[in-house]
Amino acid sequence: MLVFPNAKLNLGLNVTSLRPDGFRNLESVFVPLPWCDAFEVLPAPAGAETSLSFSGLPIPGEPETNLCRRAYELLAADFKLPPAQMHLHKDVPIGAGLGGGSADAAFALKAINSQFELKLPPEKLESYARRLGSDCAFFIRNEPVYAYSRGDMFDDFALDLRGIPTLVVYPGLHISTAEAYSRVVPRTPRHDLRQSLAQPMPAWRETVGNDFEEALTPVYPVLAEVKAQLYAAGATYASLSGSGSAVYGLFPELPEAPELEWPTGYTVWRGQL
Numbered sequence: 001m002l003v004f005p006n007a008k009l010n011l012g013l014n015v016t017s018l019r020p021d022g023f024r025n026l027e028s029v030f031v032p033l034p035w036c037d038a039f040e041v042l043p044a045p046a047g048a049e050t051s052l053s054f055s056g057l058p059i060p061g062e063p064e065t066n067l068c069r070r071a072y073e074l075l076a077a078d079f080k081l082p083p084a085q086m087h088l089h090k091d092v093p094i095g096a097g098l099g100g101g102s103a104d105a106a107f108a109l110k111a112i113n114s115q116f117e118l119k120l121p122p123e124k125l126e127s128y129a130r131r132l133g134s135d136c137a138f139f140i141r142n143e144p145v146y147a148y149s150r151g152d153m154f155d156d157f158a159l160d161l162r163g164i165p166t167l168v169v170y171p172g173l174h175i176s177t178a179e180a181y182s183r184v185v186p187r188t189p190r191h192d193l194r195q196s197l198a199q200p201m202p203a204w205r206e207t208v209g210n211d212f213e214e215a216l217t218p219v220y221p222v223l224a225e226v227k228a229q230l231y232a233a234g235a236t237y238a239s240l241s242g243s244g245s246a247v248y249g250l251f252p253e254l255p256e257a258p259e260l261e262w263p264t265g266y267t268v269w270r271g272q273l
Protein backbone atom coordinates (compact mmCIF):
# COMPACT_ATOMS: atom_id res chain seq x y z
CA MET A 1 0.00 0.00 0.00
CA LEU A 2 1.46 3.34 -1.14
CA VAL A 3 0.21 6.66 0.33
CA PHE A 4 1.28 10.30 0.00
CA PRO A 5 1.26 12.09 3.40
CA ASN A 6 0.59 15.77 2.71
CA ALA A 7 1.58 18.78 4.81
CA LYS A 8 -0.74 21.36 6.45
CA LEU A 9 -0.98 25.12 6.81
CA ASN A 10 -2.31 26.98 9.86
CA LEU A 11 -4.66 29.87 9.12
CA GLY A 12 -4.31 31.88 12.31
CA LEU A 13 -2.96 30.35 15.51
CA ASN A 14 -3.80 31.59 18.99
CA VAL A 15 -1.99 30.06 21.96
CA THR A 16 -4.59 30.66 24.65
CA SER A 17 -3.50 29.01 27.92
CA LEU A 18 -1.08 26.64 29.62
CA ARG A 19 -2.61 23.24 30.44
CA PRO A 20 -2.07 21.20 33.59
CA ASP A 21 -0.29 18.54 31.41
CA GLY A 22 2.35 21.13 30.37
CA PHE A 23 0.95 21.48 26.83
CA ARG A 24 -0.81 24.65 25.60
CA ASN A 25 -4.41 25.12 24.57
CA LEU A 26 -4.60 26.65 21.13
CA GLU A 27 -7.04 27.48 18.38
CA SER A 28 -6.24 27.41 14.68
CA VAL A 29 -7.78 26.52 11.34
CA PHE A 30 -5.85 23.68 9.69
CA VAL A 31 -5.95 23.19 5.92
CA PRO A 32 -4.26 20.42 3.91
CA LEU A 33 -1.32 21.52 1.74
CA PRO A 34 -0.55 19.19 -1.20
CA TRP A 35 3.23 19.09 -0.57
CA CYS A 36 3.80 15.39 0.03
CA ASP A 37 6.09 12.67 1.33
CA ALA A 38 5.55 9.07 0.17
CA PHE A 39 5.09 6.08 2.49
CA GLU A 40 4.79 2.42 1.53
CA VAL A 41 3.91 -0.56 3.71
CA LEU A 42 3.96 -4.18 2.51
CA PRO A 43 4.07 -7.52 4.30
CA ALA A 44 7.76 -8.33 4.96
CA PRO A 45 9.28 -11.18 2.87
CA ALA A 46 9.09 -14.61 4.53
CA GLY A 47 11.46 -14.82 7.52
CA ALA A 48 12.26 -11.06 7.54
CA GLU A 49 11.65 -8.75 10.51
CA THR A 50 9.80 -5.43 10.41
CA SER A 51 11.92 -2.75 8.69
CA LEU A 52 11.72 0.93 7.75
CA SER A 53 14.01 2.36 5.08
CA PHE A 54 14.40 5.99 4.01
CA SER A 55 15.12 8.19 1.02
CA GLY A 56 14.94 11.93 0.34
CA LEU A 57 15.63 14.52 3.07
CA PRO A 58 17.59 13.21 6.07
CA ILE A 59 15.48 12.91 9.24
CA PRO A 60 17.16 13.71 12.58
CA GLY A 61 16.88 11.08 15.30
CA GLU A 62 17.20 7.32 15.51
CA PRO A 63 15.24 5.29 12.90
CA GLU A 64 13.59 3.34 15.77
CA THR A 65 11.96 6.57 16.99
CA ASN A 66 10.67 7.59 13.56
CA LEU A 67 6.96 8.32 13.74
CA CYS A 68 6.19 5.72 11.01
CA ARG A 69 7.88 3.04 13.07
CA ARG A 70 6.07 4.26 16.19
CA ALA A 71 2.74 4.11 14.33
CA TYR A 72 3.42 0.45 13.44
CA GLU A 73 4.46 -0.40 17.05
CA LEU A 74 1.37 1.32 18.48
CA LEU A 75 -0.97 -0.83 16.38
CA ALA A 76 1.17 -3.97 16.84
CA ALA A 77 0.69 -3.60 20.62
CA ASP A 78 -3.08 -4.01 20.20
CA PHE A 79 -3.41 -6.18 17.06
CA LYS A 80 -1.65 -9.24 15.73
CA LEU A 81 0.28 -7.65 12.86
CA PRO A 82 2.62 -9.61 10.60
CA PRO A 83 6.16 -8.17 10.12
CA ALA A 84 6.03 -5.23 7.72
CA GLN A 85 8.44 -3.79 5.17
CA MET A 86 8.07 0.01 5.18
CA HIS A 87 9.69 2.83 3.25
CA LEU A 88 9.45 6.60 3.75
CA HIS A 89 10.49 9.11 1.10
CA LYS A 90 10.84 12.53 2.76
CA ASP A 91 10.24 15.71 0.79
CA VAL A 92 8.43 18.03 3.26
CA PRO A 93 11.01 20.00 5.28
CA ILE A 94 11.38 19.11 8.96
CA GLY A 95 10.93 21.65 11.77
CA ALA A 96 8.96 23.77 9.33
CA GLY A 97 5.56 24.03 11.00
CA LEU A 98 4.08 22.09 8.09
CA GLY A 99 3.28 19.00 10.18
CA GLY A 100 5.28 16.70 7.92
CA GLY A 101 6.29 14.18 10.58
CA SER A 102 2.76 14.17 12.00
CA ALA A 103 1.33 13.49 8.53
CA ASP A 104 3.73 10.55 8.09
CA ALA A 105 2.51 9.11 11.39
CA ALA A 106 -1.19 9.50 10.57
CA PHE A 107 -0.84 8.17 7.03
CA ALA A 108 1.20 5.22 8.34
CA LEU A 109 -1.69 4.37 10.71
CA LYS A 110 -4.16 4.60 7.81
CA ALA A 111 -1.98 2.56 5.45
CA ILE A 112 -1.26 -0.19 8.01
CA ASN A 113 -4.99 -0.30 8.80
CA SER A 114 -5.78 -0.90 5.11
CA GLN A 115 -2.84 -3.17 4.25
CA PHE A 116 -3.49 -5.55 7.14
CA GLU A 117 -7.30 -5.18 7.07
CA LEU A 118 -7.66 -4.05 10.69
CA LYS A 119 -10.94 -2.31 9.77
CA LEU A 120 -10.43 0.49 12.32
CA PRO A 121 -12.94 3.34 11.84
CA PRO A 122 -11.67 6.97 11.53
CA GLU A 123 -12.53 7.77 15.19
CA LYS A 124 -10.29 4.92 16.40
CA LEU A 125 -7.47 5.95 14.06
CA GLU A 126 -7.82 9.53 15.35
CA SER A 127 -7.38 8.37 18.95
CA TYR A 128 -4.26 6.35 18.03
CA ALA A 129 -2.95 9.39 16.12
CA ARG A 130 -3.43 11.64 19.19
CA ARG A 131 -1.03 9.39 21.10
CA LEU A 132 1.72 10.05 18.54
CA GLY A 133 1.55 13.88 18.57
CA SER A 134 -0.78 16.85 18.79
CA ASP A 135 -0.83 17.52 15.04
CA CYS A 136 -1.27 13.88 14.01
CA ALA A 137 -5.03 13.56 14.51
CA PHE A 138 -5.79 16.25 11.91
CA PHE A 139 -4.27 14.13 9.14
CA ILE A 140 -6.73 11.29 9.68
CA ARG A 141 -9.65 13.32 8.30
CA ASN A 142 -7.30 15.68 6.43
CA GLU A 143 -9.83 18.39 5.56
CA PRO A 144 -10.17 22.02 6.72
CA VAL A 145 -11.11 22.13 10.42
CA TYR A 146 -11.21 24.51 13.36
CA ALA A 147 -8.79 22.89 15.84
CA TYR A 148 -8.72 23.51 19.57
CA SER A 149 -7.50 21.99 22.87
CA ARG A 150 -3.98 20.60 22.17
CA GLY A 151 -4.72 21.09 18.46
CA ASP A 152 -6.18 17.59 18.39
CA MET A 153 -9.92 18.31 18.80
CA PHE A 154 -11.90 19.57 15.83
CA ASP A 155 -15.04 21.33 14.70
CA ASP A 156 -16.06 21.37 11.05
CA PHE A 157 -15.13 24.63 9.36
CA ALA A 158 -16.62 25.48 5.98
CA LEU A 159 -13.80 27.23 4.15
CA ASP A 160 -13.08 26.27 0.58
CA LEU A 161 -9.63 27.46 -0.47
CA ARG A 162 -9.15 24.79 -3.15
CA GLY A 163 -7.37 26.17 -6.18
CA ILE A 164 -5.88 29.20 -4.35
CA PRO A 165 -2.37 29.88 -5.73
CA THR A 166 0.09 29.38 -2.88
CA LEU A 167 3.80 29.84 -2.24
CA VAL A 168 5.43 28.20 0.77
CA VAL A 169 8.94 29.35 1.63
CA TYR A 170 11.12 27.33 4.01
CA PRO A 171 14.18 29.45 4.87
CA GLY A 172 16.27 26.42 5.83
CA LEU A 173 15.84 27.00 9.54
CA HIS A 174 14.87 24.03 11.74
CA ILE A 175 12.75 25.40 14.62
CA SER A 176 11.89 22.78 17.23
CA THR A 177 8.22 22.83 18.21
CA ALA A 178 9.00 22.63 21.94
CA GLU A 179 11.43 25.57 21.70
CA ALA A 180 8.86 27.63 19.78
CA TYR A 181 6.15 26.99 22.40
CA SER A 182 8.52 27.93 25.21
CA ARG A 183 8.84 31.43 23.69
CA VAL A 184 5.08 32.15 23.52
CA VAL A 185 3.16 33.70 26.41
CA PRO A 186 -0.44 32.39 26.22
CA ARG A 187 -3.15 35.08 26.05
CA THR A 188 -6.78 35.70 25.22
CA PRO A 189 -7.19 36.10 21.43
CA ARG A 190 -7.64 39.70 20.24
CA HIS A 191 -10.02 38.66 17.45
CA ASP A 192 -12.53 35.85 17.01
CA LEU A 193 -10.68 33.53 14.61
CA ARG A 194 -13.71 31.98 12.93
CA GLN A 195 -15.41 35.34 12.45
CA SER A 196 -12.20 36.82 11.05
CA LEU A 197 -11.75 33.98 8.55
CA ALA A 198 -15.36 34.43 7.43
CA GLN A 199 -14.39 37.91 6.12
CA PRO A 200 -12.95 38.36 2.60
CA MET A 201 -9.27 37.33 2.45
CA PRO A 202 -7.82 40.90 2.13
CA ALA A 203 -9.18 41.65 5.63
CA TRP A 204 -7.29 38.69 7.17
CA ARG A 205 -4.04 40.65 7.20
CA GLU A 206 -5.35 42.83 10.05
CA THR A 207 -7.16 40.21 12.12
CA VAL A 208 -5.78 36.69 11.47
CA GLY A 209 -2.44 36.28 13.24
CA ASN A 210 -0.13 33.51 14.42
CA ASP A 211 1.12 34.01 18.00
CA PHE A 212 4.39 32.22 17.14
CA GLU A 213 5.27 35.01 14.69
CA GLU A 214 5.51 37.69 17.37
CA ALA A 215 7.47 35.40 19.68
CA LEU A 216 9.91 34.04 17.08
CA THR A 217 10.59 37.06 14.86
CA PRO A 218 12.93 38.82 17.34
CA VAL A 219 15.03 35.61 17.43
CA TYR A 220 14.71 34.78 13.72
CA PRO A 221 14.27 38.11 11.82
CA VAL A 222 14.36 36.17 8.52
CA LEU A 223 10.74 35.15 9.17
CA ALA A 224 9.57 38.78 8.90
CA GLU A 225 11.74 39.31 5.82
CA VAL A 226 10.19 36.35 3.97
CA LYS A 227 6.69 37.49 4.90
CA ALA A 228 7.40 41.05 3.70
CA GLN A 229 8.72 39.66 0.39
CA LEU A 230 5.55 37.62 -0.12
CA TYR A 231 3.39 40.71 0.44
CA ALA A 232 5.65 42.75 -1.86
CA ALA A 233 5.15 40.09 -4.55
CA GLY A 234 1.36 40.52 -4.33
CA ALA A 235 0.17 38.03 -1.70
CA THR A 236 -3.34 38.70 -0.44
CA TYR A 237 -2.44 37.03 2.85
CA ALA A 238 0.87 35.79 4.25
CA SER A 239 1.77 34.14 7.56
CA LEU A 240 4.07 31.82 9.41
CA SER A 241 2.66 28.26 9.47
CA GLY A 242 2.46 26.59 12.88
CA SER A 243 5.64 27.04 14.87
CA GLY A 244 7.67 27.83 11.72
CA SER A 245 9.94 28.29 10.03
CA ALA A 246 7.90 27.96 6.82
CA VAL A 247 6.05 31.12 5.74
CA TYR A 248 3.25 30.93 3.17
CA GLY A 249 1.54 33.41 0.88
CA LEU A 250 -1.92 33.10 -0.70
CA PHE A 251 -2.09 34.92 -4.04
CA PRO A 252 -4.66 36.00 -6.63
CA GLU A 253 -2.16 34.49 -9.09
CA LEU A 254 1.35 33.23 -8.56
CA PRO A 255 4.15 35.69 -9.30
CA GLU A 256 6.63 34.63 -12.00
CA ALA A 257 9.74 33.00 -10.54
CA PRO A 258 12.14 35.88 -11.43
CA GLU A 259 10.02 38.29 -9.35
CA LEU A 260 10.87 36.35 -6.24
CA GLU A 261 14.46 35.27 -5.86
CA TRP A 262 15.35 33.31 -2.73
CA PRO A 263 18.81 32.71 -1.27
CA THR A 264 20.52 29.32 -1.60
CA GLY A 265 19.37 26.97 1.14
CA TYR A 266 15.72 28.01 0.89
CA THR A 267 13.12 25.49 -0.32
CA VAL A 268 10.06 26.84 -2.11
CA TRP A 269 6.81 25.05 -2.93
CA ARG A 270 4.55 26.60 -5.60
CA GLY A 271 1.12 25.25 -6.32
CA GLN A 272 -2.57 25.40 -5.52
CA LEU A 273 -4.31 24.43 -2.29
Ligand SMILES: C[C@](O)(CO)[C@H](O)COP(=O)(O)OP(=O)(O)OC[C@H]1O[C@@H](n2ccc(N)nc2=O)[C@H](O)[C@@H]1O
Binds near residue numbers: 177
Ligand atom coordinates in the same frame (compact mmCIF):
# COMPACT_ATOMS: atom_id res chain seq x y z
C1 LIG B 1 2.58 24.21 16.28
C2 LIG B 1 1.65 23.16 15.72
O1 LIG B 1 2.21 22.60 14.52
C3 LIG B 1 0.33 23.84 15.34
O2 LIG B 1 -0.44 23.04 14.50
C4 LIG B 1 1.40 22.03 16.71
O3 LIG B 1 0.83 22.50 17.92
C5 LIG B 1 2.63 21.18 16.99
O4 LIG B 1 2.19 19.86 17.21
P1 LIG B 1 3.22 18.64 17.25
O5 LIG B 1 4.42 18.91 16.43
O6 LIG B 1 2.42 17.41 16.96
O7 LIG B 1 3.67 18.67 18.77
P2 LIG B 1 3.86 17.47 19.82
O8 LIG B 1 4.82 16.48 19.22
O9 LIG B 1 2.57 16.98 20.33
O10 LIG B 1 4.60 18.27 20.99
C6 LIG B 1 5.90 18.79 20.89
C7 LIG B 1 6.09 19.80 22.01
O11 LIG B 1 5.38 21.01 21.69
C8 LIG B 1 4.74 21.54 22.85
N1 LIG B 1 3.28 21.61 22.60
C9 LIG B 1 2.71 21.00 21.54
C10 LIG B 1 1.35 21.13 21.28
C11 LIG B 1 0.59 21.89 22.19
N2 LIG B 1 -0.73 22.06 22.01
N3 LIG B 1 1.17 22.49 23.25
C12 LIG B 1 2.51 22.37 23.48
O12 LIG B 1 3.02 22.93 24.44
C13 LIG B 1 5.15 20.66 24.00
O13 LIG B 1 6.28 21.26 24.56
C14 LIG B 1 5.54 19.36 23.35
O14 LIG B 1 6.52 18.66 24.08
Ligand SMILES: Nc1ncnc2c1ncn2[C@@H]1O[C@H](COP(=O)(O)OP(=O)(O)OP(=O)(O)O)[C@@H](O)[C@H]1O
Binds near residue numbers: 059060065067100243
Ligand atom coordinates in the same frame (compact mmCIF):
# COMPACT_ATOMS: atom_id res chain seq x y z
N1 LIG C 1 8.67 10.86 9.77
C1 LIG C 1 9.23 11.93 10.34
N2 LIG C 1 9.40 13.08 9.66
C2 LIG C 1 9.93 14.16 10.26
N3 LIG C 1 10.37 14.18 11.52
C3 LIG C 1 10.23 13.07 12.25
C4 LIG C 1 9.66 11.91 11.69
N4 LIG C 1 9.67 10.95 12.66
C5 LIG C 1 10.21 11.50 13.75
N5 LIG C 1 10.57 12.76 13.53
C6 LIG C 1 11.18 13.66 14.52
O1 LIG C 1 10.35 14.81 14.71
C7 LIG C 1 11.11 16.01 14.63
C8 LIG C 1 10.35 17.03 13.78
O2 LIG C 1 9.26 17.42 14.46
P1 LIG C 1 8.78 18.91 14.41
O3 LIG C 1 7.50 18.92 15.17
O4 LIG C 1 9.87 19.84 14.81
O5 LIG C 1 8.59 19.23 12.88
P2 LIG C 1 7.60 18.87 11.70
O6 LIG C 1 7.34 17.41 11.62
O7 LIG C 1 8.22 19.52 10.53
O8 LIG C 1 6.24 19.57 11.91
P3 LIG C 1 5.65 20.64 12.92
O9 LIG C 1 6.75 21.61 13.23
O10 LIG C 1 4.51 21.25 12.20
O11 LIG C 1 5.18 19.81 14.06
C9 LIG C 1 12.41 15.66 13.90
O12 LIG C 1 13.47 16.37 14.47
C10 LIG C 1 12.54 14.17 14.08
O13 LIG C 1 13.46 13.88 15.11
